[in-house]
Amino acid sequence: MSVERYNPREMEPKWQQVWDDARSFVASNDDKREKYYVLEMFPYPSGRIHMGHVRNYAMGDVVARYHRARGKNVLHPMGWDAFGLPAENAAIERKTHPGTWTRANIAAMRTQLKSMGLSLDWSREIATCEPEYYQHQQAMFIDMMAAGLVTRKQSKVNWDPVDMTVLANEQVIDGKGWRSGAPVEQRELTQWFFKISDYAEDLLSALDGLTDWPEKVRTMQRNWIGKSEGLRLQFELVASDATAVQSLEVFTTRPDTIFGASFLALSADHPLTTELAKTNAVLSEFVAECHRQGTATEALEKAEKKGVFTGLYVKHPVLEGQTLPVYVANFVLMDYGTGAIFGCPAHDQRDLDFARKYDLPVIPVVLPNGADAASFVIGDEANVDAGHIYNSGFLDGLTVDEAKKAVAEHFAGRTVDGKPQGKVEVNYRLRDWGVSRQRYWGCPIPVIHCEVCGTLPVPKKDLPVVLPEDVSFDKPGNALDHHPTWKHVNCPQCGGAARRETDTMDTFVDSSWYFARFTAPQAETPTIPAVADHWLPVDQYIGGVEHAILHLLYSRYFTRAMKATGHVGLDEPFKGLFTQGMVTHETYKSETGEWVNPTEVLFDTNGEQRTGRHIDSGAPITIGSVEKMSKSKKNVVDPDEIVATYGADTARWFMLSDSPPERDFQWTEAGVEGASRFQQRVWRLVGETISLIKQSSDIVRTADDEEGKTLRKIAHRAVHSVADDIEGLRFNRAVAQIYELTNALVRSAGIASAAPASRLDALADGVERLIQLLAPMMPHLAETCWAELGKAGLVADAPWPEVDPALLVDDSVTMPIQINGKRRGEVVVAKGTAAADVEKLVLSMDEIVRILDGKAPKKIVIVPDRIVNVVI
């Protein structure tokens, strides 16, 4: 019988409408069933979705639909990370308001997302640029101010000269702005900060509990927080005319090497350096040089260790009567530790390089295990390995760890210049999170500056502080600050003239709590704590690994801040995290070296050879390497075009197949064609199965024949292992399982026309199960087939099929037979056959007798139901 081709263009919008009308994916906060919260990182509304989004949302949707079928109350919302600089750039380029541009983009992308058939609860949609959202962020900012979580301080900031704004440390990549790519400059500004460093220890130690996160991400966060334990040491300065300062503080993680110290070094930005530079021309020139170098981080990598002697000396803290020279060195950072170090050249590579250059002593004090004290010397490489301390007075013979403790104890209780001489201290690399941005298109910081009363939060009754609509972007910089009237207000305390804060918040603040807002998106408070605590944490969060530090660390912090201010009752927002790989595609170049879009290339295949030519001109095209899809390389595929050509199901299915989700996925035309063929194949299988059933409706069905029994086993096993694979997010394996089931069913449906009765029930049951396994991945096709099979209701509402455990086990097993570890044959035995019986059987087999050739086996290893290994 001929079956009409499945037409996704017709069926997909139809089912989307049906789900919409039935409110199938709207989650209730009052549902008593077990909850499951699945979330994909919400998109920035750039105007179009790209294939990376498709992959991300396809994965999340499989998880969401699967757990729905498992009877859980699933929350699967979507929103928009809608503040940010591109809207301002668009405003300048197109003379539109950032809000107009953003909202139009949201509308366009919402339509695109809806065409994918995702099981999203659109009733909870939020956009961070709307006052309905950001007013709550302002309220929380005020709460956080009251709770002491916010601070305002003058600090050296990373200034992006292109975007004309400040960047957080995390947003500077290789010395360049994360968005603009421009070299970042250092400026002194007064900024608002979230005191994330207060939570450094908690954010670090809680990583151990995030067992459903990729180890890679946890490691990256650990490194970013950068905990180090050491000693804060005071050195007494030898009195000098150059300064009144009497002591210097250094931080070290290697106090055990104190006897190997040969100099002290200050950062170019150290207060004492600044003081000395005023009267020391050589020094001030060196400081200036360091600052010039400071902006070009690339060069820092290989930069020579350089320094200038200050003329000052400190007293050696453990060697009576000895002194150490004080240098200013280019490799000492001001914003780590105390901005000063003691150099122990023998056991630190940087210190060694420096010492060699300036001819300072190199005194080894840690003898590597197995080395000889008399002959051990330091060459060009510092020794940082473990060993025992020597050349070190009272520390001699101790291990490195013992010596660290001993030094700490030695200095405990002593003071220098009125300060403890040695204090055990923990240092973190993590800095406070600077959230001030000198931009218009962001959440206004709800603060008023009054000359009389100081800096005050806006009273909550006056929230939201709404962005003015009438702004112009003629001048570079902050349009909010340029607005003629907006910032002029009366002080909420004294009523006098005052000024609004014109900084807006870093957009990473917006995305640090949206997952909580989704739990009660229309609430008049930021959250309804009981509701938030019901849904949170997010059970499965899915997104790109590029957010491993910024977004995920900020969200972890912000959740703690929300807990401290009573908005939620938990610390960790994301129980399970999954980071998907990128979507890649071949690249193409024309003869003139210009990138060419895949849609403009025609391919000729000659055996294994593949060549390309231009679709219009016929000019040869060079097929290049496979790279991340990017506009600049033009190797992008437009989701709209794919959906229009093949349908959303095909795109989703292809994206889930082939590659493990954490790895990069290569989009190919051939691959999507294959996925499309599979879609038609399933449709034909359903059609043929239905026609077989109709033909044989008058035949009494008998018990399963052998084929039928096998088919049932395959189907039940597929249900079992697909469930397992989806739960483990191994979508590519789930897809392979479904292919296998489909192949078995198609084969069987073809044969069945001859002798159907004893097999039809198993076939029909298998097809029904197949459709249910497909439902999370190709939901539209599944609904169509479900209806075609005459099943009541929607497959989207159908429970996950039951598995008969008896069908998962075989009553016989095939055991491979190895001779000396190499496979030489196999034997089929009843499951659970005793080793002795297997041995008897194997040794009587002709094949084995032949190979043994009369020799007696030395040993026979038999793992019941698994394998036989005969050693000769």
Added chain:
RNA sequence: GCGGGCGUGGUGAAAUGGUAGACACAAGGGACUUAAAAUCCCUCGGCGAUAGCCGUGCGGGUUCGAGCCCCGCCGCCCGCACCA
């Protein structure tokens, strides 16, 4: 430099220490067709063409048995990077 990950057919990839290459793509052959598309069937790691040998980046080791565990190399990718 430090930390992490990965090296398996022409390609994407499977494989609780137990039959390496499931599943898919590409390729080749055939059937159907006036023809094409679609569909279906067969072949598909290499060398032999017989019941054989070799094969998971390279070299060792542990084990009855190693793609998987251990040691040492080589290569690629990612993150951090003068953090004292």
